[in-house]
Amino acid sequence: MDNLKEKTAKGLFWGMLNNGTTQILNAVIGIFLGRLLTPAEYGIVGVLTIFTAVAGAIQASGFTQGLINLKKPTEKDYNAVFWFNISVSMVLYAILFVSAPLIASHFHQPCLVEVSRVVFLCLPISALGITSNAYMLKNMMNRELAIINFIALCLSGFTGIMLALHGFSYWSLVCQQLLYITLTNIGRYYYVRWMPSLRVDFTPVKEMYGFCVKLMITNIINTLNQHYLTFIFGGLFPIKAVGNYSQANKWNTMASSTISGTIGQVAQPVLVSINDEQDREVRVFRKLLRFTAFLSFPAMFGLALVSREFILLTIGAQWLDSIPMLQILCLSGAFLPFYSLYQNLTITAGKSNIYMWCNICQILIQLAMIATLYQQGIMVLISVYSAFTVLWLLVWQMIAQKLIGIKFFDALKDTIPFMVISLAVMAATYYLTSSITNHILLLFTRILLAGLLYVLIMRLTGAKVFEECINFIFKRQPAK
Structure with a gap:
């Protein structure tokens, strides 16, 4: 009981430090970018959020929570989920790449064809780190997560601000997102030191699928719940x-x-x-x-x-x-x-x-x-x-x-x-x-x-x- 209480207290402390530091840095970065960019420029990238968020929920497919919910997940479990996430992310990127002209037409913004195809690269890049993130959450490595987020935010935020200062408009937001995800993945692999095996066996995925598919559907719904107003407003206002x-x-x-x-x-x-x-x-x-x-x-x-x-x-x-x-x-x-x-x-x-x-x-x-x-x-x-x-x-x-x-x-x-x-x-x-x-x-x-x-x-x-x-x-x- 005492060990659980202490572990929970430390997890809450580092979780608070992680999330607090993350949001403070996001606030500082957002202040600079908010002064350098216009509402219309923010809107260009903002309307794409719902697509990347929903696709992200699909590619994760609830397996992060599924792995955490296992008492003792094995190497085989992590490896199966990794390759499943990679496969799904590539299919999703191909679909969104082809759909870019339709997205641009809906929002009456021709520039979204090119912008969306770059933004959607976040999907295959982020897929590389889903399993290592699940490992860190399962083992309550909140201290390490705090360090990773701090470094990734500082470097990506600085890059975004510099690009905005040099007139790159909404592209500064795009580059900031891509760099943040890339740096986060690098940090996760540094601490976890886990590498996927080429011996792919999707048996664990099949065993967890019944449980995880409901989580995936729910995560998609939650994502829609968070972002669908932006999508609706984009067509109405x-x-x-x-x-x-x-x-x-x-x-x-x-x-x-x-x-x-x-x-x-x-x-x-x-x-x-x-x-x-x-x-x-x-x-x-x-x-x-x-x-x-x-x-x-x-x-x-x-x-x-x-x-x-x-x-x-x-x-x-x-x-x-x-x-x-x-x-x-x-x-x-x-x-x-x-x-x-x-x-x-x-x-x-x-x-x-x-x-x-x-x-x-x-x-x-x-x-x-x-x-x-x-x-x-x-x-x-x-x-x-x-x-x-x-x-x-x-x-x-x-x-x-x-x-x-x-x-x-x-x-x-x-x-x-x-x-x-x-x-x-x-x-x-x-x-x-x-x-x-x-x-x-x-x-x-x-x-x-x-x-x-x-x-x-x-x-x-x-x-x-x-x-x-x-x-x-x-x-x-x-x-x-």
């Missing part, structure tokens, strides 16, 4: 509006995925190791719920609070229209990390069919609502999408209750206090700082004041998750 939404969604995703990534890197490996001990599984799951709420609500509500000052000071007034979009997305973004936790629980229980159908129903209902309301405008679409994202968590909670017996009111008791405190802190901070007119002073004052108020309340209320974080950081033993 000017490319500038698409660029503004892409920018808002980027900042929201960067913030929420910091927490989601931290939780996701440890949730499945930890839950797999105890999935035959229901009482213990409930305790661990509830602790992860509290930790997620402790981080997610203040982070996302805080970003909504400072979004205007942040956008104006970082990427400039040309992105003013993205601010209300970002504020709405942040409110629902606070709940996205909980999706990661509930979904990992479902996968761990081997219920990939439930995982798949729950996500299918979610996106079908969302599409129906958008088809009904799209004429009301872009802000209404974003608002409806965000509200439904929050409400659908109730379905995941019902599934969790059937799987491990965690009660709805216990989940509320673990999460609602952090949400209420976070809202109260942000409201108090807003009114206390509303008289400040200088954007720089307002931004830093709000961040500092909100942070101090939140920590003070956590301290005064004796929040256990806060005390455990402090004890771990300073290596103190908890009080007996």
